[in-house]
Amino acid sequence: MVIDVSTSRSEIVLREGDLVVTGRLVDASNATLLATASLNDVDITCIYKPIAGERPLWDFPDGTLANREYAAYLLSRDSGLNVVPLTVLRDGPFGSGMVQVWIDTDESCDRIELFQSDDLHLRKMALFDAIINNTDRKIGHLLPTVDGQVFGCDHGVTFHSEDKLRTVLWQWSGQEFTEQEQKLLENLEAKIGSALGDELQTLITAEEFDALVFRVETLIAAKTFPVPSTEWPAVPWPPF
Numbered sequence: 001m002v003i004d005v006s007t008s009r010s011e012i013v014l015r016e017g018d019l020v021v022t023g024r025l026v027d028a029s030n031a032t033l034l035a036t037a038s039l040n041d042v043d044i045t046c047i048y049k050p051i052a053g054e055r056p057l058w059d060f061p062d063g064t065l066a067n068r069e070y071a072a073y074l075l076s077r078d079s080g081l082n083v084v085p086l087t088v089l090r091d092g093p094f095g096s097g098m099v100q101v102w103i104d105t106d107e108s109c110d111r112i113e114l115f116q117s118d119d120l121h122l123r124k125m126a127l128f129d130a131i132i133n134n135t136d137r138k139i140g141h142l143l144p145t146v147d148g149q150v151f152g153c154d155h156g157v158t159f160h161s162e163d164k165l166r167t168v169l170w171q172w173s174g175q176e177f178t179e180q181e182q183k184l185l186e187n188l189e190a191k192i193g194s195a196l197g198d199e200l201q202t203l204i205t206a207e208e209f210d211a212l213v214f215r216v217e218t219l220i221a222a223k224t225f226p227v228p229s230t231e232w233p234a235v236p237w238p239p240f
Contacts, residue, residue, distance in 0.1 A: 065156030072155035137167035
């Protein structure tokens with residue numbers, strides 16, 4: 001049965017369905033498993049990243065990749081940017097971890113050409129990355145779909161308390177936000193000050209949360225997309 005992966009019913013399947021591992025993405029540096037969540041004759045293909053399979057990172061000594069992945073999803077959802085596939089935290093065959101809907105990508109899309117374009121979906125992604133301080137937006141983390149959407153994946157190395165934005169999406173560097181983007185940031189600021197912020201503080205450290213608040217305030221005040229830093233590599237390596 002095929003269902004809309006954005007619906008609350010899909011979330012129930014991801015959270016409560018039987019999770020069966022069907023394969024592994026061998027190129028990933030941390031355990032990244034292909035799985036199927038099944039409930040009441042509904043099957044959803046998904047990615048399962050158990051916390052037990054995470055490798056320690058010297059620059060992210062606290063917290064977990066899974067928690068930051070889920071925090072990124074919540075911020076994407078509640079901001080209205082909607083650039084991260086439906087994601088939950090739950091127990092699985094190898095313990096607690098992140099489970100995210102698998103996105104079928106448009107295989108005819110040239111991602112090298114895509115990431116250099118001024119596609120408005122990418123502009124949303126660039127704004128999202130600036131908010132979450134994404135340290136690793138590679139070309140391969142862009143998931144274009146046949147209906148023209150672009151999702152992003154692999155948000156485990158985000159929310160760092162220091163400025164570490166590394167991305168391939170610098171097309172809008174220094175450009176002014178649209179009125180809609182400015183309003184989105186202002187609305188997000190209010191949400192971070194209420195229920196969204198309360199939930200985020202259970203997922204990321206106090207320092208990371210304070211830095212998130214400061215980034216949003218800074219973006220609102222600047223009214224422009226950030227520019228590449230001269231103090232650290234502004235593009236991840238390898239870029240794909």
